[in-house]
Amino acid sequence: MGKPFGNELELLDETIEWASGVDVESLSASVKKYHHPVYIVGSGGSFSACIYAADLLTARGVFAKAVTPLELFYARSTLRRSNLIFISASGRNTDILFAFKKAVESEPVSVISICMQKKTKLTALSSNYSACTTYEFELPTGKDGFLATNSLAAYFAILYRAIENPVLGKLPAKKPESFYTDFIRQTTTGTCFAILYGSYNHGVAVDLESKFSEAGLAPSLLSDYRHFAHGRHQWFDKREDSAIIALTSKSDEKLAHKTLALLPDKIPRIILHSDEPNHSAAIHLLVQSMQIIKHYGKKQGIDPGRPGVPDYGSKIYHLRYDRLISNRAETNMEVAIKRKAKIEGAAILSDDSLKVWKGYYESFIETLSLAKYGSLVFDYDGTLCSSANRFKGMGEDVQQLLVNFVKKGFVLGIISGRGKSLREDLEKAFAKTPELKKNVIVGYYNGSDIAPLTNSKRPDKTSAMHPSLKIIQGKLAKIGIIGAESPNQLTFGSASTDEWSTLRDALLNEMMLLDLEDITVVESSHSIDVIPRKIASKNNMLAHCYKKSKQLGLVQEALCIGDKGQWPGNDYALLANKYSLSVGEVSSNPDTGWNICPAGLRDEKAVAYLFEKIKFSKGYFSFQAK
Numbered sequence: 374m375g376k377p378f379g380n381e382l383e384l385l386d387e388t389i390e391w392a393s394g395v396d397v398e399s400l401s402a403s404v405k406k407y408h409h410p411v412y413i414v415g416s417g418g419s420f421s422a423c424i425y426a427a428d429l430l431t432a433r434g435v436f437a438k439a440v441t442p443l444e445l446f447y448a449r450s451t452l453r454r455s456n457l458i459f460i461s462a463s464g465r466n467t468d469i470l471f472a473f474k475k476a477v478e479s480e481p482v483s484v485i486s487i488c489m490q491k492k493t494k495l496t497a498l499s500s501n502y503s504a505c506t507t508y509e510f511e512l513p514t515g516k517d518g519f520l521a522t523n524s525l526a527a528y529f530a531i532l533y534r535a536i537e538n539p540v541l542g543k544l545p546a547k548k549p550e551s552f553y554t555d556f557i558r559q560t561t562t563g564t565c566f567a568i569l570y571g572s573y574n575h576g577v578a579v580d581l582e583s584k585f586s587e588a589g590l591a592p593s594l595l596s597d598y599r600h601f602a603h604g605r606h607q608w609f610d611k612r613e614d615s616a617i618i619a620l621t622s623k624s625d626e627k628l629a630h631k632t633l634a635l636l637p638d639k640i641p642r643i644i645l646h647s648d649e650p651n652h653s654a655a656i657h658l659l660v661q662s663m664q665i666i667k668h669y670g671k672k673q674g675i676d677p678g679r680p681g682v683p684d685y686g687s688k689i690y691h692l693r694y695d696r697l698i699s700n701r702a703e704t705n706m707e708v709a710i711k712r713k714a715k716i717e718g719a720a721i722l723s724d725d726s727l728k729v730w731k732g733y734y735e736s737f738i739e740t741l742s743l744a745k746y747g748s749l750v751f752d753y754d755g756t757l758c759s760s761a762n763r764f765k766g767m768g769e770d771v772q773q774l775l776v777n778f779v780k781k782g783f784v785l786g787i788i789s790g791r792g793k794s795l796r797e798d799l800e801k802a803f804a805k806t807p808e809l810k811k812n813v814i815v816g817y818y819n820g821s822d823i824a825p826l827t828n829s830k831r832p833d834k835t836s837a838m839h840p841s842l843k844i845i846q847g848k849l850a851k852i853g854i855i856g857a858e859s860p861n862q863l864t865f866g867s868a869s870t871d872e873w874s875t876l877r878d879a880l881l882n883e884m885m886l887l888d889l890e891d892i893t894v895v896e897s898s899h900s901i902d903v904i905p906r907k908i909a910s911k912n913n914m915l916a917h918c919y920k921k922s923k924q925l926g927l928v929q930e931a932l933c934i935g936d937k938g939q940w941p942g943n944d945y946a947l948l949a950n951k952y953s954l955s956v957g958e959v960s961s962n963p964d965t966g967w968n969i970c971p972a973g974l975r976d977e978k979a980v981a982y983l984f985e986k987i988k989f990s991k992g993y994f995s996f997q998a999k
Contacts, residue, residue: 751786
């Protein structure tokens with residue numbers, strides 16, 4: 374089982390050079406959007422990469438924590454307000470797949486998976502859910518042996534480039550073999566290693582401990598330099614057969630040397646050092662640390678790349694622990710109540726409170742199911758068009774659902790904060806069926822400009838800007854905030870989370886200082902729209918749909934679907950209507966705007982689910998929510 378460890382180490386330079394050139398732009402864009410806490414999930418050797426990723430994100434000001442799959446399971450009450458990153462070289466081990474399945478039930482903000490193989494089970498699983506993105510890389514060296522080697526080096530390099538700096542410098546010159554063998558010669562086959570680290574090298578320390586343990590080489594103890602000062606030095610006073618592996622970089626070398634100088638000279642020690650002043654130091658030290666494992670393995674007569682696995686070890690690894698822990702899946706009703714009550718789980722409600730919420734839910738479902746509709750009104754971004762497709766337009770599956778719906782003779786309303794780009798996206802969807810466009814009504818700029826899709830002259834941007842918007846535009850321009858303008862809307866957005874947070878705070882502060890009563894603010898997942906409240910409203914769409922339905926001899930009622938039901942979300946008014954559903958956020962109003970989709974489904978996937986509930990009849994359609 375496995376590969377010779379020494380052979381794998383010979384490929385590390387090639388692996389890091391490869392990882393220095395792969396495209397990480399999309400991955401980098403994803404992690405730069407984080408403003409919620411992040412859990413990085415992995416097992417075995419991949420856990421070292423999780424530690425490294427957590428340190429990189431923390432340095433950027435994002436709260437991040439590395440956890441094992443089992444730790445994630447017990448932290449599931451916190452996942453709804455968190456981002457998740459799954460790190461798995463093979464993307465197929467039982468622990469990571471189970472953790473993923475349970476995590477998406479909690480509907481985290483976003484989920485990223487990073488694998489070192491193509492077409493993994495984790496990728497296939499991820500494709501079933503919304504807000505899940507997988508990044509697969511084809512490691513040129515192939516699968517690792519027993520221990521994570523080239524995959525781990527690749528992870529370190531890719532994560533560094535995606536999170537901290539896209540340019541990775543060259544590896545320093547290799548140290549001579551004697552640098553490692555002189556140290557190993559001072560140890561015995563019973564030596565316990567104390568691994569000391571600081572600043573940027575936590576992930577390397579964790580990986581050393583992992584490799585010493587997983588290959589059955591030696592016991593090891595981890596500590597940063599100052600935690601070591603709080604009693605952990607006692608180990609050397611009471612246990613003679615011990616040695617020190619000290620990890621240092623430019624920022625902590627003085628602390629390391631001063632600490633080591635105070636220890637007895639008789640204690641064997643090796644200092645692994647990088648001159649890099651940032652997290653790239655960890656990549657250099659990772660390569661060095663693997664040499665220690667190789668040489669100490671020779672001393673023990675164990676090849677770390679293929680140490681052999683006892684029969685009980687295989688049984689433990691393949692243990693289906695998902696069957697052995699409390700693991701009841703929530704019902705769709707409980708998921709819907711959790712969203713509406715804005716709690717982490719229906720189980721935390723008292724029996725009386727749960728009974729009340731069940732009553733609200735059942736009443737809403739009955740109301741929705743008994744009604745007859747002539748039109749469907751959709752929000753666009755975050756509903757029909759996911760964030761991933763923002764610049765590409767709707768996916769083909771959603772386009773076909775809309776075309777088929779209009780083909781049956783019903784009215785389709787689509788409303789957004791967008792302008793011309795919305796019409797262009799919809800024209801593509803109906804390009805093969807232009808005769809249907811007359812029954813598609815488009816609401817531009819949050820309902821301030823509404824026209825049939827057949828009208829290619831809309832939206833109309835020739836009118837003068839609303840006076841209050843003109844005031845806001847001038848005020849914000851003075852502090853360097855420039856937005857996209859239309860007669861009845863100013864739109865502000867930013868690609869990065871840091872810029873977005875700063876922009877949002879400044880914009881809202883200036884808006885409040887102006888104290889303009891005729892202006893309101895609504896948000897989508899990627900922008901803020903400033904609109905005149907009496908002119909721009911997504912509810913303006915309803916009158917147009919009612920009128921068109923009446924012309925076609927249809928029932929006039931409309932079913933509204935959006936994703937941002939809680940103000941300042943831009944669907945808050947649309948989803949306050951009696952017949953409305955969310956495929957994302959919900960308001961606290963228990964009477965309407967529920968999200969009844971299964972856990973883990975949002976935007977386009979949730980829309981597809983809701984379409985399955987529609988039953989068509991002559992002159993109307995109904996929604997079978999029960």
